[in-house]
Amino acid sequence: MAESNVNQLRGHADESDGIQEYDNKLPTWWVGLSIGTVVWGVANFADWHILTPQTLASRYDAEIAAAPAPFDVNTIVVEMTPEAIDAGAAIFAANCVACHQADATGGIGPSLVDNVWIHGSSPEDIRTTVATGVLDKGMPTWLPVLGPDGVAKVSAYVANLTPND
Ligand code: HEC
Incomplete structure (x- = not known):
């Protein structure tokens, strides 16, 4: 990643087909979002598989069990x-x-x-x-x-x- 936000042209022209690209600093919101998804993923994994082990089927069964009986x-x-x-x-x-x-x-x-x-x-x-x-x-x-x-x-x-x- 570039040290500053100043556009720096990185050449790949010699390697490929003449395409050149800037190596800009990633926007803070983008990096934050990216890290956030990883944190959320780990937390979600821990919730589903370690803290309160559950599957879609077990969640469905629990919801059905908690639902009021149909009116007779x-x-x-x-x-x-x-x-x-x-x-x-x-x-x-x-x-x-x-x-x-x-x-x-x-x-x-x-x-x-x-x-x-x-x-x-x-x-x-x-x-x-x-x-x-x-x-x-x-x-x-x-x-x-x-x-x-x-x-x-x-x-x-x-x-x-x-x-x-
Ligand atoms: C949108 C039209 C419609 C409305 C409004 C409607 N009905 Fe009906 N009703 C029908 C139809 C059609 C049948 C015949 C059902 C069948 O063939 O099994 C029927 C059948 C019935 C039957 C059974 C008759 C039998 O021979 O066993 C009863 C009792 C009845 N309705 C009562 C009511 C009452 C009380 C209301 C109002 C709260 C009502 N209906 C409103 C269309 C309607």
């Missing part, structure tokens, strides 16, 4: 009380009529007032259909939108529309 829709209890059914009617009017019609006789989605059920007619069956949806048929997943309480209430409303078989 079976824990949503559908109470067929007048209050729940009333609240469910408002939720139905706000979210469901575009596909099932205001009177629930069906449109894009099937009728919810006849005795024909694809996924079961009990309040629990309806809760599961509403909570998880039937995505490949165009029925959205409502649990993330309505929450467990909203799913329970709108399911009570739908279950109340027609007597269970």
